[in-house]
Amino acid sequence: MLRLVVLSCALLAALGCGSDGGVELNEEALMEPTSDEMKTEAPEQYAVTFETTAGNFVLTVYRDWAPRGADRFYNLVTNGFYNEQRFFRVVPGFVVQWGMSGDPEITKEWANAQFLDDPVKESNTRGRISFAATNRPNSRTTQVFINLGDNTNLDGMRFAPFGEVTEGMDVVDKINAEYGQQASQGYIAEQGNAYLQEAFPNMDYIKSVRVD
Secondary structure, eight states, X not given: OOOOOOOGGGSOSOOXXXXXXXXXXOHHHHTOTTSGXXXXXXXXXXXXXXXXXXXXXXXXXXXXXXXXXXXXXXXXXXXXXXXXXXXXXXXXXXXXXXXXXXXXXXXXXXXXOOBOOOOOOSOOOTTEEEEOOOSSTTOBOSOEEEESSOOGGXXXXXXXXXXXXXXXXXXXXXXXXXTTTOSOHHHHHHHTHHHHHHHOXXXXXXXXXXXX
């Protein structure tokens, strides 16, 4: 099941929860989610720079906040998974979300690559990043979201922040929100970026991402 986050009180309908200087796509590792390339333990703290069509921003990840989330994110970034991905859900004051590959075959491989939940130690306040999940335990895979507001209501729903925006929050706020939540995760899974480019031509996207 693809990332779908179901929240109570209808607060959220769904939280479907390389360029120069970036990371080259390691397709072999991405097509094998259980490979050794995807099992590296992350540093205790690391910075990740996103180059996007809206501008650049930097996330700092703290492994002690959520070690499993920090490790999965580190491996996805270092293997180039997020390069060329679209910000397919942008809800002002709530979240900006991404994490579905532009290649349907890669999305298929990762759809069932769940990993265990982390205890929620930090709060989903503005600027912090968490993995999206379904309403079932241990259902995180690749999708993540940055909180655009103070979403402390998510803290009791197993969304464990593992880092925060430390540079360029103004850029994150500028990510195009004209399409809101219109993009279908089913169509993204089936058609990848071809669907998003055709149906949502102004959607902002990640050019490259790297661990600094």
